[in-house]
Amino acid sequence: MSVELLRQIAVYALTGAGLVFFLAGTLGVVRFPDTFSRLHALTKADNLGLGFLTLGLAVNAERWADVAKLALIWALVLLAAGTVAQLVARSALVRGER
Amino acid sequence: MLAAIVRRTALFATIWIVLSENSAESVAFGLPAVAGAVWMSLRLQSPAHGLRLWRAAALLPGFLAGSLAGGLDVARRAFSLRPVLRPGWVVHSTSLLPGGRVALGGELSLMPGTLAAGCEGDRLLVHVLDCQAGFEGGIGTQEKRLARVSEGP
Structure with missing residues (x-):
């Protein structure tokens, strides 16, 4: 098996796994009963989905600069997700959805 | 204080360079963005409680x-x-x-x-x-x- 074929398989497997987690996050938002439980699904599953998507794209990247950019984008989205999740949870709490 | 400014400028400049793929025409946006980020980070997180x-x-x-x-x-x-x-x-x-x-x-x-x-x-x-x-x-x-x-x- 050639290296190129292995690389293609890795790209499809990793981006595929990413899509499965995005689907899980969306299902959680639709199926979980309250705002806080939905936030769990959204932040954790989407974080992992983006992580796998990023890994897959990194395997497919042609330059190290692209890999660095992808890693940085994932890190920045993580920071934003962790912060926004707290803000949404806080505002739901203040509105008395506890 | 000065050491914190230098460290944080280096960090935010690196982030900008990676995101903008080091293109020359993005410098005009990058300089104010980095300066703004350093200023805001010093306001929000004082050098005395910086991060390692x-x-x-x-x-x-x-x-x-x-x-x-x-x-x-x-x-x-x-x-x-x-x-x-x-x-x-x-x-x-x-x-x-x-x-x-x-x-x-x-x-x-x-x-x-x-x-x-x-x-x-x-x-x-x-x-x-x-x-x-x-x-x-x-x-x-x-x-x-x-x-x-x-x-x-």
């Missing part, structure tokens, strides 16, 4: 393992025919500074089964997805690990 990024890097393996476990757990529940959720709240007394609390809250939101909703005084409010899964046991561990990232001996 190399210490934060040591947390990376544990963070990646935790977020993998967290994502898998919530995906399993979302896909299951009858999702098992026993949501509830726990209150965690913390000695972290306000910036550290936000960082802890953000991290907990990506770890298995926990979600922070800010503080009341020095008590962090944490929502737990399943009260019987022992998720809250990880909060103290995460707090101790994070406390080591702040500046200090």
Whole structure:
């Protein structure tokens, strides 16, 4: 098996796994009963989905600069997700959805 | 103060260079963006309580393992025919500074089964997805690990 074929398989497997987690996050938002439980699904599953998507794209990247950019984008989205999740949870709490 | 300005400028400039692929025409936007980021970071996080990024890097393996476990757990529940959720709240007394609390809250939101909703005084409010899964046991561990990232001996 050639290296190129292995690389293609890795790209499809990793981006595929990413899509499965995005689907899980969306299902959680639709199926979980309250705002806080939905936030769990959204932040954790989407974080992992983006992580796998990023890994897959990194395997497919042609330059190290692209890999660095992808890693940085994932890190920045993580920071934003962790912060926004707290803000949404806080505002739901203040509105008395506890 | 000067050392903090130099360090933070280097950090934000690196981020800008990586994101803009080091293109010459983006410098006009990059300079004010980096200057603004440094100014805001000094306002929000004083140099006296700065972060040691190399210490934060040591947390990376544990963070990646935790977020993998967290994502898998919530995906399993979302896909299951009858999702098992026993949501509830726990209150965690913390000695972290306000910036550290936000960082802890953000991290907990990506770890298995926990979600922070800010503080009341020095008590962090944490929502737990399943009260019987022992998720809250990880909060103290995460707090101790994070406390080591702040500046200090």
